[in-house]
Amino acid sequence: MNDKPDITPFQLTYSAQVPEILHRLRCSILLSTFQAGKLIAISSKDEDSMVQLARNFNRPMGITFSDEYNKMALASFNEVIQFRNSNVLAKTYPVQQNRYDSLYLPMQSNYTGQLDLHDLSYGESGELYAVNTMFSCICTFDANYNFKPYWKPHFISELKPEDRCHLNGMALKDGKPKYATAFAVSDTPTGWKKDLTRTGILIDIETQEIILEGLGMPHTPRIINGELYVLLSATGQLIKVDVENKKYTVVTELHGFVRGMSFYKDYLFIGMNKLRKNSSSFAHLDVAKLSDFAGIKIVHLPSGSLQGYLKYLSSVDEIYDVELLPGVMRPNILNNITDNFKKSILTEEHAFWIENKK
Template identity: 45%
Template structure:
């Protein structure tokens, strides 16, 4: 009996072609497997993946030459130093981007979800445990700057399961949560019907009655969101709160990125041990873990990547533009300590005897 290697994944025929044509790669996180994974298309037209260990990897932010990843207790920022790739001993002259650890912020275990840099260069994050949007910096564990108005106390109680954040014009604009509740995990009893989207600037509820909303995104002048409980990608009318279903997926949808005419949707299998994920409408389908690619102009799923083992869930999906083969080192392996990156030159320090 043949045993599949870890993180075996099946890719539809057009998956690599789409990445090649867009000249981009994907970064995905899975907290269940504790990995950051890069997916890219090689010169032979096949998809290759590069997994790296990051404990309980969740929210991702990618901006120009840097990448931030939320982990169990930390936010780790990596910088892109492609010149290091030329002399990287394991695979010299192989990668066209090369991310190495630059900064670690010790946040504590606060269940950070979505993250993004704003137009002022501040790293914004959804702090689910403290029901707040926060800045990640070197002054505090985290610095809150917005909390839903119905929450009247600041505590680590996950009052409303605030989880997603949509950026508009370089600032947080919309957030998703599971309920307008002000008690510890008060959202759980109505988890499939109590979800809502709020406007951060006005504190107005934009849409309600949603089935476990995640990953709101402002795309081409419109608000999109994922309804995890039903496996749906939706487009929300911010004036009326009504929405239309764009595509339906075979999985617990979470993690949404856009590039060109394509949306990249993260899929997870249902976790029967998680009480809030039992008896979901999407659970009646054959659930997958991976990524679906949606062609937005035609509202069709045109390509998919599904994991056969190792990965059961995806948290975030982000685009790395202008790269065909990105590389990355994590902060736990010793290799990154020898990677020296300066404004003038990059080189690898010699190993000490």
């Protein structure tokens, strides 16, 4: 008799509703786990079962996807990687033809240095914006510099690699960054750590006005159907913000450390985290006692009701970002170190796999 526990890597369990939801919505989930060093795609095989694909990246964090430009981007340890989708290369993938309906190939990399980039988002004309946590600003990228500052909070006196306020999230409106979240109004190195559960802020990027303060570790601001939503990680809450009156209401209690969410057709997919017991910043939080698994909870936004969950039993403890791929039932993703990536050729008019000469 073998009493050893099952330690299958990236073992995933889920409620019965999840495959049916993804199958009906015709979409797939992307999540980044910096702790495990993976970008993971999760899809329904049918209405009863799921399949996942995990790719190696160096400390992956923010993810953004643009259906309009047919591409996505990923923030990692010292670079931002932009991917282009090719349906043709997906269908002819050498390892297994006709298995995938999309294939995201690395097409461009900006070497940023160690900026501790958090949220990413495509704006108007395909401009890529990033929350540069190390330098307490929102930035963009070009071929000449590691980053180009776009905006900083008014209380940040100068840009230095000191993570002064733990700026972490942004929401875009009309193609431009509109709202940002940070852990504190601080202008000293890592000053946000002093009382991080009660000093978080939501700020209007255009006016520099602080809309909400005293928040518990706010993350992931998102504008959904014209309304602003934010995750409060320290309390495990999803809140809806009344910007005009500077107040909020709690949409639902998620009972865990929440971070990362994506919305599609009335459903919110929200990242759950199993907090590190040895973390000097997070282990003492009250929510740490409830944060017993990493995975995703699915919330029906109109009703605020929980519709399902995905739970990792091994390998994944922390999730940073969650993104939805609409209309994609079985995605494939390549990193820039695989042999298959080196054999892929994509031009404006053609797509090829290079065959090895014998």
